[in-house]
Amino acid sequence: xxxxxxxxxxxxxxxxxxxxxxxxxxxxxxxxxxxxxxxxxxxxxxxxxxxxxxxxxxxxxxxxxxxxxxxxxxxxxxxxxxxxxxxxxxxxxxxxxxxxxxxxxxxxxxxxxxxxxxxxxxxxxxxxxxxxxxxxxxxxxxxxxxxxxxxxxxxxxxxxxxxxxxxxxxxxxxxxxxxxxxxxxxxxxxxxxxxxxxxxxxxxxxxxxxxxxxxxxxxxxxxxxx
Amino acid sequence: xxxxxxxxxxxxxxxxxxxxxxxxxxxxxxxxxxxxxxxxxxxxxxxxxxxxxxxxxxxxxxxxxxxxxxxxxxxxxxxxxxxxxxxxxxxxxxxxxxxxxxxxxxxxxxxxxxxxxxxxxxxxxxxxxxxxxxxxxxxxxxxxxxxxxxxxxxxxxxxxxxxxxxxxxxxxxxxxxxxxxxxxxxxxxxxxxxxxxxxxxxxxxxxxxxxxxxxxxxxxxxxxxxxxxxxxxxxxxxxxxxxxxxxxxxxxxxxxxxxxxxxxxxxxxxxxxxxxxxxxxxxxxxxxxxxxxxxxxxxxxxxxxxxxxxxxxxxxxxxxxxxxxxxxxxxxxxxxxxxxxxxxxxxxxxxxxxxxxxxxxxxxxxxxxxxxxxxxxxxxxxxxxxxxxxxxxxxxxxxxxxxxxxxxxxxxxxxxxxxxxxxxxxxxxxxxxxxxxxxxxxxxxxxxxxxxxxxxxxxxxxxxxxxxxxxxxxxxxxxxxxxxxxxxxxxxxxxxxxxxxxxxxxxxxxxxxxxxxxxxxxx
Numbered sequence: 005x006x007x008x009x010x011x012x013x014x015x016x017x018x019x020x021x022x023x024x025x026x027x028x029x030x031x032x033x034x035x036x037x038x039x040x041x042x043x044x045x046x047x048x049x050x051x052x053x054x055x056x057x058x059x060x061x062x063x064x065x066x067x068x069x070x071x072x073x074x075x076x077x078x079x080x081x082x083x084x085x086x087x088x089x090x091x092x093x094x095x096x097x098x099x100x101x102x103x104x105x106x107x108x109x110x111x112x113x114x115x116x117x118x119x120x121x122x123x124x125x126x127x128x129x130x131x132x133x134x135x136x137x138x139x140x141x142x143x144x145x146x147x148x149x150x151x152x153x154x155x156x157x158x159x160x161x162x163x164x165x166x167x168x169x170x171x172x173x174x175x176x177x178x179x180x181x182x183x184x185x186x187x188x189x190x191x192x193x194x195x196x197x198x199x200x201x202x203x204x205x206x207x208x209x210x211x212x213x214x215x216x217x218x219x220x221x222x223x224x225x226x227x228x229x230x
Numbered sequence: 231x232x233x234x235x236x237x238x239x240x241x242x243x244x245x246x247x248x249x250x251x252x253x254x255x256x257x258x259x260x261x262x263x264x265x266x267x268x269x270x271x272x273x274x275x276x277x278x279x280x281x282x283x284x285x286x287x288x289x290x291x292x293x294x295x296x297x298x299x300x301x302x303x304x305x306x307x308x309x310x311x312x313x314x315x316x317x318x319x320x321x322x323x324x325x326x327x328x329x330x331x332x333x334x335x336x337x338x339x340x341x342x343x344x345x346x347x348x349x350x351x352x353x354x355x356x357x358x359x360x361x362x363x364x365x366x367x368x369x370x371x372x373x374x375x376x377x378x379x380x381x382x383x384x385x386x387x388x389x390x391x392x393x394x395x396x397x398x399x400x401x402x403x404x405x406x407x408x409x410x411x412x413x414x415x416x417x418x419x420x421x422x423x424x425x426x427x428x429x430x431x432x433x434x435x436x437x438x439x440x441x442x443x444x445x446x447x448x449x450x451x452x453x454x455x456x457x458x459x460x461x462x463x464x465x466x467x468x469x470x471x472x473x474x475x476x477x478x479x480x481x482x483x484x485x486x487x488x489x490x491x492x493x494x495x496x497x498x499x500x501x502x503x504x505x506x507x508x509x510x511x512x513x514x515x516x517x518x519x520x521x522x523x524x525x526x527x528x529x530x531x532x533x534x535x536x537x538x539x540x541x542x543x544x545x546x547x548x549x550x551x552x553x554x555x556x557x558x559x560x561x562x563x564x565x566x567x568x569x570x571x572x573x574x575x576x577x578x579x580x581x582x583x584x585x586x587x588x589x590x591x592x593x594x595x596x597x598x599x600x601x602x603x604x605x606x607x608x609x610x611x612x613x614x615x616x617x618x619x620x621x622x623x624x625x626x627x628x629x630x631x632x633x634x635x636x637x638x639x640x641x642x643x644x645x646x647x648x649x650x651x652x653x654x655x656x657x658x659x660x661x662x663x664x665x666x667x668x669x670x671x672x673x674x675x676x677x678x679x680x681x682x683x684x685x686x687x688x689x690x691x692x693x694x695x696x697x698x699x700x701x702x703x704x705x706x707x708x709x710x711x712x713x714x715x716x717x718x719x720x721x722x723x724x725x726x727x728x729x730x731x732x733x734x735x736x737x738x739x740x741x742x743x744x745x746x747x748x749x750x751x752x753x
Contacts, residue, residue: 016514022521029525086513091570107513108520108552176580193615194572222575222610 008032010118011052013043013069014084015061023056026111032118040064044072047079054118055081059096067099074100078157080121084109097198102159103185104195120186121159135168135227136216138207147207159184160203167217167227176224200225247446248439255435256428263424274416278409279385283372286387286404289333290370293323293400297337297391301398312339336401337391364388364399377403383410445473449480461488502566505559512555516548523548550686557688561671564695571699573724576615577608578649582642585622589630598633600626603641611649612723617696621704622651624689625716629655631685636713644722647729648702651718654737660708668706669694693718701725707735 010032014020020036027034037046041063047055055073059066070081083096083104093104103117133140138154140147145161147154156164162184167175175183177193185195200219204211216228242249297319304315316337323335338361363371370389377384383406391398448465455463464484465477527545530538563569586600593600629638636656643650660668667673672687690704697704701721708714719731 016518019514019518019521022518025525026521084517108517111521111524176577178580178584193574193576197574222577222608 008122009050009052010034010054010056011043011047011050012036012056013038013040013046013061013066014056014058015039016058026115030115038062040066040069043069047073047077052079054121055079056114056118057081057083057101059083059085059092067095070096070099070101074157078155080158082114082117082121094194094198097195098202100157100202102157102199117187123186133165133168135164135171136229138164138168138216140165140168149207154206156203156206160199160206163199163203164207164217167225171227171229174220174223174226180224196225246443248436248443251439252432252436256432259428259431263428267420267424270420271413271417275413278412282385282404282406282409283387286333286372286385286402287370290387290389290400290402292326293335293402294370294389294391296323297398297400301391332405334403336403338399338401339397360386360388360401361399364390374406377405382407442473445476449476452480452484456484456487461491498566501562502568505562505566505568508559516552516555520548520552554686554688557686557692560692561688561695564692564699569695569699571724572614572616573612573700574615575610575612576618578611578613578618578642578644578651578720579604579609581615581619581622582640582651584619585626586640588623589626592627593630593633593638596630596633597635598630599637600630601637601639603639605643609642609644609649611644611720613700613720614696614724617699618718618720621693621696621718622653624693625651625653625718628685628689629653629714629716632657632714634658641733643732645730645732647719647731648722648726649720650731650733652715652733652735653717654713654715656713659710659712660706660714661710665706665708669704699724701728703728703731705735707737712737 008031010027012020012023012027012034014023014036015038017038020038024034024036035046035050035052037043040061043057043061043064057066057069061069064072066083070083073079073081080103081101083093083101084107085092085096085104086107096104102121105114105117131142133142138147138149140161142165145158147156147161147164163180166180166183177196180196181187181192200217201211204214204217207216208214214228218226218228220226243253300315300319301312304311316339320335320337327333327335360371360373363373370387372385372387375384375386376382385404385406386401387404388399388401391400445465452463452465461484464481467474467477467481523541523544526541530541533541582602582604586602589600626638626640629640633655634657638656639652639654641650641652641654669690671691673690674687694704697718697720701724703717703719705717705719706714707717715735715737717731717733717735719728721728
């Protein structure tokens with residue numbers, strides 16, 4: 005299928021092997037790296053479509069690996085974490101991960117999330133959306149202000165596009181989770197909150213006083229203008 | 231204003247040992263001084279009056295002697311000569327009066343031919359009662375009276391002149407002006423000195439108490455600082471008296487407390503660390519096991535029935551094991567105080583809806599309907615959505631589990647006091663006393679059902695901890711045969727005070743909710 009190269013960064017050999025079995029069964033092409041120091045090199049060498057990243061790694065830890073990869077690519081990153089604690093998860097998301105899954109997880113759940121991260125590239129759209137002073141070219145996956153492109157990850161791009169297609173419409177966090185991440189019944193609103201913050205940091209003139217992605221207190225978010 | 235002052239004084243009385251000691255000293259010493267004063271005054275008064283009485287009587291004796299001599303010398307008892315003699319006696323006796331011992335004299339003749347009085351000015355008549363005593367006893371008598379305008383006190387002494395002809399009585403009137411002045415002076419002096427003594431005593435009491443109270447106040451302030459978390463604060467120890475030993479005992483206590491607390495802190499840190507490690511170390515192998523079990527489970531159609539069933543059991547028990555592990559780790563995080571509240575404004579209606587949605591499949595298997603009663607307006611509360619979601623799911627799933635196929639009601643209402651969610655089932659209910667037991671760890675309403683119903687036995691304990699973390703309450707109500715109600719009450723913001731909960735715990739107190747109609751049962 006072409007869109008199935010997965011880099012698994014995990015130091016536990018048994019888990020890595022098991023992940024390999026499951027991923028191959030599901031039609032992915034996994035490759036493996038067991039420590040953080042070699043993760044970036046492996047990423048450059050394999051050019052994966054998706055990275056599965058364990059947060060606790062020997063050498064460079066997962067958070068730093070995440071930052072390194074994010075610095076040069078928008079490739080979807082799904083974190084594997086042993087702890088659902090707020091601090092851990094938020095730190096991972098802030099360092100650039102698109103999604104996280106808490107161990108122990110069911111193989112189906114993992115695959116569903118990976119597919120959701122990969123699927124977006126399979127549905128081509130072809131139009132230009134404008135919001136405030138931003139121009140979103142959905143075909144070219146480019147957001148620009150005054151002709152200058154702003155580097156967004158695919159997920160941030162999807163989030164912005166979802167909001168910008170219906171300016172002024174209030175999306176609840178749950179709706180955004182369903183529409184952008186592709187889940188149902190998830191109460192985890194941190195995922196949305198952190199990504200909105202990351203998005204604001206890139207597109208707002210003053211992220212402290214957003215004008216494009218606005219918070220609707222107690223409900224969710226909408227695209228400006230206010 | 232006066233009640234205000236009274237409250238302030240009362241507060242002062244209750245709040246300050248020094249004030250209390252000073253006031254008590256004032257009252258008690260005041261009482262003692264007043265009693266002493268009354269006793270002393272009484273003694274002095276009777277002493278002065280006794281002396282006066284004695285001198286008056288000796289004066290009278292002299293007068294009577296002179297009168298007897300002169301009256302006996304009269305030969306012819308014609309009234310003119312008698313009257314002349316009487317006047318002579320009076321003026322003679324009167325002349326003896328001095329400024330320091332002034333008196334008036336009266337000679338009364340009670341001859342059969344009528345009474346006549348010979349007197350000096352002011353002394354018009356002897357009191358009748360005294361006259362009767364003198365007449366009857368034929369001897370000397372005395373009495374106190376008051377004279378003139380202003381009723382000045384005076385002493386009257388009188389006696390019968392012992393003559394053969396008889397019928398003469400001699401009276402002396404001694405004004406007590408001087409004695410009264412003396413007594414006034416004594417009274418004033420005593421009052422002044424009494425007041426002075428009382429004030430001095432109060433001042434001494436205040437000073438002495440202050441000496442005791444100051445270190446006590448110092449100790450209280452230090453204890454307050456210790457309580458506020460400044461564990462290194464100590465009292466200064468001076469001298470070797472009782473107060474110094476109080477200070478050093480206090481310091482020893484503070485030291486022990488500090489040591490204990492830092493030990494506990496260390497323990498809690500170690501436990502937290504341990505929980506985190508266990509969490510990580512256990513989860514990775516379980517993930518591998520879980521995936522392996524899943525692969526086996528997927529291909530069970532190709533296995534022999536025994537292997538297939540084994541794969542199924544492995545899968546089911548792994549679910550239970552995972553749930554139990556997750557709950558155990560969560561509760562130990564609560565125990566270690568390692569939980570963080572990640573609060574943000576959330577419309578509680580969406581959380582309630584989702585919890586009900588999650589419980590629907592189970593509810594339809596159990597044949598029970600879930601009715602929601604939500605306000606039309608958003609109920610925006612600052613909560614940790616992940617935790618409250620978990621609490622609500624737990625309550626709704628529990629209610630469905632124990633519904634016995636009867637409908638379950640979920641109500642949400644916000645009010646001045648906070649926000650309430652009640653979840654009611656109409657199942658077996660709870661026995662008296664069980665409403666607090668349900669929150670206990672691994673507690674089961676019916677041990678026989680433990681195996682058939684899901685859940686880890688930790689759900690409600692965690693829910694209670696989560697509610698407390700928000701500064702909220704989780705309470706249970708139940709009656710045998712009537713079902714049970716669980717009420718989650720949350721403040722609008724974490725840590726805010728909760729007033730009157732908008733929804734009652736006991737469903738009997740809800741008058742506006744009709745009993746469920748029969749057609750709502752079953753799905």
